[in-house]
Every structure is written in structure tokens, then in C-alpha cells.
Amino acid sequence: MEIIAQWAQAFIGVFQRGGEVFTGLVSGIVPTLIVLMTAVNALIALIGPERIDAVGKAAGKEGFAATPLRYLVLPVISCFFLTNPMAYTMGRFLPEKYKPAFYDAAVSFVHPPLGIFPHINPGELFVWAGIANGVQTAAGDAKLASIALGYLLTGLVVIYLRGLVTEYITGTMWKKAA
Amino acid sequence: MQALNSFLVTIGRGVGKVVGTLYQAGRDAVDQVIKNVIPFMAFISFVIGLILATGVGNLLANALSVLASNIVGLLVLSLIIGLPVLSPLLGPGAVIAQIIGTLLGTLIGDGRLPVNVALPALWAINPQVGCDFIPVGLALGEAEPETVEVGVPAVLFSRLVTGPIAVLLGYAASFVF
Numbered sequence: 001m002e003i004i005a006q007w008a009q010a011f012i013g014v015f016q017r018g019g020e021v022f023t024g025l026v027s028g029i030v031p032t033l034i035v036l037m038t039a040v041n042a043l044i045a046l047i048g049p050e051r052i053d054a055v056g057k058a059a060g061k062e063g064f065a066a067t068p069l070r071y072l073v074l075p076v077i078s079c080f081f082l083t084n085p086m087a088y089t090m091g092r093f094l095p096e097k098y099k100p101a102f103y104d105a106a107v108s109f110v111h112p113p114l115g116i117f118p119h120i121n122p123g124e125l126f127v128w129a130g131i132a133n134g135v136q137t138a139a140g141d142a143k144l145a146s147i148a149l150g151y152l153l154t155g156l157v158v159i160y161l162r163g164l165v166t167e168y169i170t171g172t173m174w175k176k177a178a
Numbered sequence: 179m180q181a182l183n184s185f186l187v188t189i190g191r192g193v194g195k196v197v198g199t200l201y202q203a204g205r206d207a208v209d210q211v212i213k214n215v216i217p218f219m220a221f222i223s224f225v226i227g228l229i230l231a232t233g234v235g236n237l238l239a240n241a242l243s244v245l246a247s248n249i250v251g252l253l254v255l256s257l258i259i260g261l262p263v264l265s266p267l268l269g270p271g272a273v274i275a276q277i278i279g280t281l282l283g284t285l286i287g288d289g290r291l292p293v294n295v296a297l298p299a300l301w302a303i304n305p306q307v308g309c310d311f312i313p314v315g316l317a318l319g320e321a322e323p324e325t326v327e328v329g330v331p332a333v334l335f336s337r338l339v340t341g342p343i344a345v346l347l348g349y350a351a352s353f354v355f
Contacts, residue, residue: 010231018227025219033215034207041203046196085311091319100329103315104336107308111272111300119207123214126222126276127303131296134283139293147296150348150355154297158344166336173328 029129033118040119049081056093059102070098071163072156075106084110084121097174101167105159112155115148222280229281242281243290249349252295252302253342260305260341262334268306275303297355298348305341309334 055077059070078087087110091102110121114128128151136144229238245251259268259275268274282299285291291299308315312330321329 014227014231015224016227017231018223021226021230022219022223025223026216030211030215030219034204034211037207037210038200038204041206042200045199045203085315085318088315088318089320091316091321094319096322096325099316099319099321099325100312100332103308103312103319103329104333107311107315108304111304111307119210122210123218124272124276125215126218127272127279127307128300130276130279130281130283131286131300132283133280134286134288134291135293135296137287138289143293146355147300150297150351151300153355154301154344154347154351157347158301158340161343162336162340165340166332169336170328170332173332177324177328 028133029125033122033125037119037122040117044081047081052077052081052090053093056090060094060098067164067167068160070094070102071105071167072160075102075109075159075163076156078106079109079113079120080117083119084124097170098167100170101163104166105163108159108162109155112151112158115144115151218276222276225277226280226284238281239285239290242278243285246282246285246291246295246299246302249298249345252298252345252349256302256305256341256345257338259303260337262331262338265306265309265334265337266312268309272307275306278303294352297352298345301341301344301348304344305337309337 055069055074059066059074061069074090075087078090081087082089084107087106088103090106091099094102111124111127113120114125115132118125118128128148132144132148135147228234245255259265279300282291282295282303286293286296312333313326316326316329
């Protein structure tokens with residue numbers, strides 16, 4: 001009888017443990033997230049997402065000089081204004097050969113800004129927040145903000161790099177396929 | 179009198195528009211959080227509760243802390259996650275990335291991993307992002323079928339290269355941030 005009671009206690013203990021984790025998450029992150037997302041949604045609606053279409057059209061030009069526009073500026077503003085997954089619709093302004101590279105760059109930017117702009121991809125917030133919670137516990141808010149900024153800035157470099165590499169690989173594979 | 183009237187109407191309309199926008203923004207924010215964020219919190223709380231209460235967590239945490247405690251291990255992790263066969267499987271909902279991220283976060287919070295492993299670790303769990311979504315993402319960009327045919331392997335192979343490079347970048351940045 002004792003053993004069954006112990007098993008029952010262990011069984012419910014698993015879910016109580018989960019409940020503790022859930023409470024921590026909901027009380028910790030959700031309030032800030034809701035207020036921030038409200039503010040950013042309002043800002044985006046007031047600015048008007050149609051304004052970034054002009055950037056999309058300019059980004060399709062040939063030549064290396066257009067690559068920062070195509071793999072840095074356009075992915076960043078697409079992700080900020082249209083968020084995941086509508087951001088990839090901005091690829092429609094680009095020539096076919098640049099579309100995979102633009103997708104690579106844009107999709108790689110849906111995680112790096114999450115420490116500062118969680119509205120970009122709240123459904124996958126924990127790719128950032130999982131590690132961020134640990135950093136906050138171990139080192140405090142200032143370090144957390146520093147790492148959030150570091151993630152975003154390295155993200156800018158990475159998406160530009162990914163755009164260039166994927167553009168090159170796409171071009172090579174296209175010639176082989178043709 | 180007429181001028182005052184139309185002035186008031188303009189002000190009223192303007193304020194109404196701003197208030198309406200803010201209200202809708204709040205609605206969208208709450209909607210997103212309820213539909214996406216809280217369900218995932220429920221799921222991950224259950225998984226973490228299970229892991230912590232059954233001791234499986236210790237096994238996983240030990241394995242992860244070995245990989246994550248040095249730059250070579252993180253590079254290995256990013257290569258595994260970036261493998262073209264694995265990355266589309268790991269991509270959906272970023273579930274695996276979020277679980278690994280949460281486990282790494284627990285290790286950092288406990289002090290079992292140093293804090294400056296956070297930036298390279300964030301990039302180590304990143305190479306799979308969007309790898310499952312390439313055809314849909316390209317279709318959203320109105321791509322032709324030939325573009326998708328070439329684009330899918332192009333992105334997958336590009337990730338194998340740029341995944342580890344991103345980890346190295348994160349490692350370099352961890353000395354600054």
C-alpha cells in the first residue's frame with residue numbers, strides 16, 4: 001500500500017515540477033512580451049508595411065553593390081515589419097536566381113533579434129529565451145541585454161554571409177542543372 | 179463656426195484612428211501570445227518537468243555540458259544540426275532547438291556552463307532554422323518550381339558551411355558582449 005502511495009506521489013510530482021516551470025515562464029515573460037508586442041504592432045500599423053515595397057524593388061539589381069540591400073537591409077525590415085513567415089513574401093520583387101539566398105538571409109534573422117524585438121517570431125521565442133533565462137539567473141539583467149545585442153549584431157553579419165554563400169551555391173547549381 | 183466644426187471632426191477622426199490602431203495592436207499581441215507562446219510554454223514545461231523529475235535531465239545535461247563547454251564541441255553541435263539530412267527534421271517549430279536551448283540555459287543558470295558560452299551556443303543551435311520551410315518560404319516569394327528545385331539543396335548545403343562559421347563569429351563576439 002505504501003509503495004503505491006509513493007508511486008502516486010512521484011507521478012504527480014512530475015506534473016507539479018512542470019507546473020512550477022510553467023508559472024515561472026508565464027509570470028516572467030508573458031507580461032513584458034504582451035506590452036512590447038502591442039507597442040510594436042501599433043508602430044508597424046501606423047507606419048504602414050506597404051512602404052517597404054520600394055526597398056524590395058531596388059534590391060533586385062545586379063552587381064555586388066546591391067548585395068547589402070538584398071541580404072541585409074531587406075531581410076531586416078521584412079522581418080521587422082512583416083514578421084515570420086510573411087517576411088519571405090518580399091522575395092517576390094527579386095529575380096529568381098536571388099530568391100533562395102534572400103530566403104536564407106531572411107529566415108536566419110527570425111531568431112537573433114528576439115532578445116530585443118520578440119514580436120518577430122514569438123512562436124519560437126525559446127530559441128532565445130531558453131538560453132537567456134539561464135544567463136539572467138547566472139549573470140543578471142545587464143549581461144542579458146549585452147548578449148541580446150551581441151546576438152542581434154552577429155545576426156546581421158551572419159545573414160549577409162548566408163545571403164552571399166547561398167547566392168553563389170544557387171548560381172553554381174543552376175548552371176549545372178541547365 | 180464651420181471651421182471649428184471641421185477642426186473637431188479631424189481631431190476626433192485622428193484620435194479615433196490611433197486608439198483603434200492601438201486597440202487592434204493589443205488584440206493581435208494577446209492573440210499571438212495565447213495561440214503560440216503560452217501553448218509552447220505549456221509543452222516545454224511538461225518536457226522539462228519530466229526531464230528534471232525523472233533524472234533523464236542529468237544524462238542529457240551531462241552530454242550537453244561536455245559538448246557545449248568548449249568551442250570545438252559547439253562546432254560539432256552546429257555541424258550535427260546543420261547536416262542536410264537532419265536540418266529539415268529539426269526545423270519544424272524549432273522545437274528541438276528550443277528544448278536544447280532551454281537545457282543549455284538551465285546549465286548556464288546553474289553555473290555548470292560559463293556565461294560566455296551563451297553567444298556561440300545560440301548560434302550552434304541555429305543552423306536548422308527554416309530548413310523545413312524552404313519550399314513554402316520560396317513559394318511565398320512567388321518562386322518558380324525550378325527555383326525551388328535548386329534552392330532547397332542550395333540552402334541546405336550553404337547551412338553546413340555557414341552554421342559553424344556563425345558559431346565562430348559568436349565565439350569571437352563573446353569576448354566583447
